[in-house]
Amino acid sequence: MSINLKAPLLSLLLLLSMMVIWEMATPKVKSAENMTEYELLMGGASEEARVPPPSAIVKKAIEELSNPLYDNGPNDKGIGIQIAYSLYRVLTGYSLAALIALPLGFLIGMSPLAYKTLDPFIQVLKPISPLAWMPLALFIIQDSEASAIFVIFICSIWPMLINTAFGVAGVRKDWVNVAKTHELGTLRTALQVILPAAAPTILTGMRISIGIAWLVIVAAEMLVGGTGIGYYVWNEWNNLDLTSVIFSILVIGFVGMLLDTFFAHVQSAIQYQE
Amino acid sequence: MSQVSKPLIEVQNLTRRFPSPDGEEPVTVFENASFDIKRGEFVCIIGHSGCGKSTILNVLAGLDEASDGVVLMEGREISGPSLDRGVVFQNYSLLPWMSALKNVMFGVRARFPTWTKRQVRDHSFKHLSMVGLGDGAEKRKPSQLSGGMRQRVSIARAFAIQPKLLLLDEPFGALDALTRGTIQDELIRVWGDTDQTIFMITHDVDEAILLSDRILLMSNGPYARVAESVVIDIPRPRNRADIIHHKKYYPIRNYLVDFLTTRSKNIAFIADEGGDSRNIKPQTVRPGLVENLKNISKPEPVTTNLTHNELNKKLAKGAQ
Ligand SMILES: Nc1ncnc2c1ncn2[C@@H]1O[C@H](COP(=O)(O)OP(=O)(O)OP(=O)(O)O)[C@@H](O)[C@H]1O
Numbered sequence A: 001m002s003i004n005l006k007a008p009l010l011s012l013l014l015l016l017s018m019m020v021i022w023e024m025a026t027p028k029v030k031s032a033e034n035m036t037e038y039e040l041l042m043g044g045a046s047e048e049a050r051v052p053p054p055s056a057i058v059k060k061a062i063e064e065l066s067n068p069l070y071d072n073g074p075n076d077k078g079i080g081i082q083i084a085y086s087l088y089r090v091l092t093g094y095s096l097a098a099l100i101a102l103p104l105g106f107l108i109g110m111s112p113l114a115y116k117t118l119d120p121f122i123q124v125l126k127p128i129s130p131l132a133w134m135p136l137a138l139f140i141i142q143d144s145e146a147s148a149i150f151v152i153f154i155c156s157i158w159p160m161l162i163n164t165a166f167g168v169a170g171v172r173k174d175w176v177n178v179a180k181t182h183e184l185g186t187l188r189t190a191l192q193v194i195l196p197a198a199a200p201t202i203l204t205g206m207r208i209s210i211g212i213a214w215l216v217i218v219a220a221e222m223l224v225g226g227t228g229i230g231y232y233v234w235n236e237w238n239n240l241d242l243t244s245v246i247f248s249i250l251v252i253g254f255v256g257m258l259l260d261t262f263f264a265h266v267q268s269a270i271q272y273q274e
Numbered sequence B: 001m002s003q004v005s006k007p008l009i010e011v012q013n014l015t016r017r018f019p020s021p022d023g024e025e026p027v028t029v030f031e032n033a034s035f036d037i038k039r040g041e042f043v044c045i046i047g048h049s050g051c052g053k054s055t056i057l058n059v060l061a062g063l064d065e066a067s068d069g070v071v072l073m074e075g076r077e078i079s080g081p082s083l084d085r086g087v088v089f090q091n092y093s094l095l096p097w098m099s100a101l102k103n104v105m106f107g108v109r110a111r112f113p114t115w116t117k118r119q120v121r122d123h124s125f126k127h128l129s130m131v132g133l134g135d136g137a138e139k140r141k142p143s144q145l146s147g148g149m150r151q152r153v154s155i156a157r158a159f160a161i162q163p164k165l166l167l168l169d170e171p172f173g174a175l176d177a178l179t180r181g182t183i184q185d186e187l188i189r190v191w192g193d194t195d196q197t198i199f200m201i202t203h204d205v206d207e208a209i210l211l212s213d214r215i216l217l218m219s220n221g222p223y224a225r226v227a228e229s230v231v232i233d234i235p236r237p238r239n240r241a242d243i244i245h246h247k248k249y250y251p252i253r254n255y256l257v258d259f260l261t262t263r264s265k266n267i268a269f270i271a272d273e274g275g276d277s278r279n280i281k282p283q284t285v286r287p288g289l290v291e292n293l294k295n296i297s298k299p300e301p302v303t304t305n306l307t308h309n310e311l312n313k314k315l316a317k318g319a320q
């Protein structure tokens, strides 16, 4: 059997055995007549709060995914709608960041002066946790929606900016000389030689950025509330609905994986071998 | 004077200094290099590693600037790179994300911006076929080609833009002897078909004799000079197997080897402060005419009134 067939089978086996162990380790729901007085007094709340078994999560998943787009008011929206909100914020913030990071990265990579001028700013701004911007953003922008987008913007700009600058600065001098001896102007050199040459490095930055943006959006939405997958997780935690919490954690993981896979594909398409 | 008899390239008193790493006086790599290249001529330049050959070629290409002196092309001073001067770099310099054909098309599109896509493609394909890469290899990326094939793509790209002057920096340096031979043959054939002017750097004496009309000899740096211009008057067409039997071959070869092993060291390592080496063309030598190799130390000076040997004596005296 080939390794490509063996590995997924083993993954499946591992998943199933973990689920079985988990299922067996979860205490069974007691019926009301077996409850102690204390448990009755608590109205079964501690049972509600116990870690649910995988069977409950699977059931929840089927239920949620069979109707992902329902909308019963502010506190009860389908998982699809929540994900769509989060994706919208991530993609907006991320695209704005790309719009600025890519040209600026080009400039920094091509001009040592621009690099030296901007480097101190980048060095100070880069290590700031994106969430630290949140209060300032809320105060200045006065809009929670836009603030969340801003936080995504600020967290995804750095890897893209730095990788673009790095990739552009590292383009082999020989290739630039090829452009020069063919009398290519600055713009055409940038687009036809430097961009494709630096593309793999730039894309690595973009891939890192989308990963970070997806990490940050959950936290940002927990703070600003209202909509989105981050808010959903927090809301379900407040409802003590751990089944939904675990289900949404898994959904976050899956969507993150899809985003990453997309960039991995683009990356391998523009990758070249020297 | 008619345009035809004027040389294509005139190099006058070219000097290149690099700032020294420890911040002291700049290092003069070569000084007062003056020579001409005629239209249609195949000129090779030989000299020890580090004497400044690539630097000269880069100045001719417009990729580097001289510290002093000028290069004229058709009477006009060159500044910056131009499509009139095609370059084949030592390491091929193909763009690795494009197929061989696209690499050639890249050059052709830049040279003939008004051409249709089809014209560009056909012209590029024709030149790839000329170097034997028209049979499917044109679709491959450089990383999927052998070193020799990459070098041929690079040569095809340079020929396809039909520059007035073709600059080749040790184009066969990294190739094995067999591949080198094949591509040398292709180069001569393509050159013969197109009437290109070629300036080429090489370390290989036999390659230089096989290909050139004239070989420029550079002394060792620093303060390197273009000391002599050796005429290779072996008739064409030449081929690798027969040329070694020509009666002029060994006299020329011995002369070149003698220069590289002994004489290159003895010429000019002194700064020429009085400017005595200005405007001196390298003396023209025809070792093929000398029956007795002992006479080689006194070849007749041609273009100048002061030979480099005399100049050195003078400079050495001044330095004492
Ligand atoms: N950018 C630079 N800065 C300082 N010194 C340089 C620079 N480029 C070249 N040199 C020096 O100039 C000299 C000539 O270099 P060049 O590359 O022209 O030699 P070359 O004759 O082509 O040698 P090779 O045959 O090994 O290719 C060398 O001593 C080198 O150290």
Ligand SMILES: [Mg+2]
Pocket: B053, B054, B055, B169
């Ligand atoms: Mg060199």
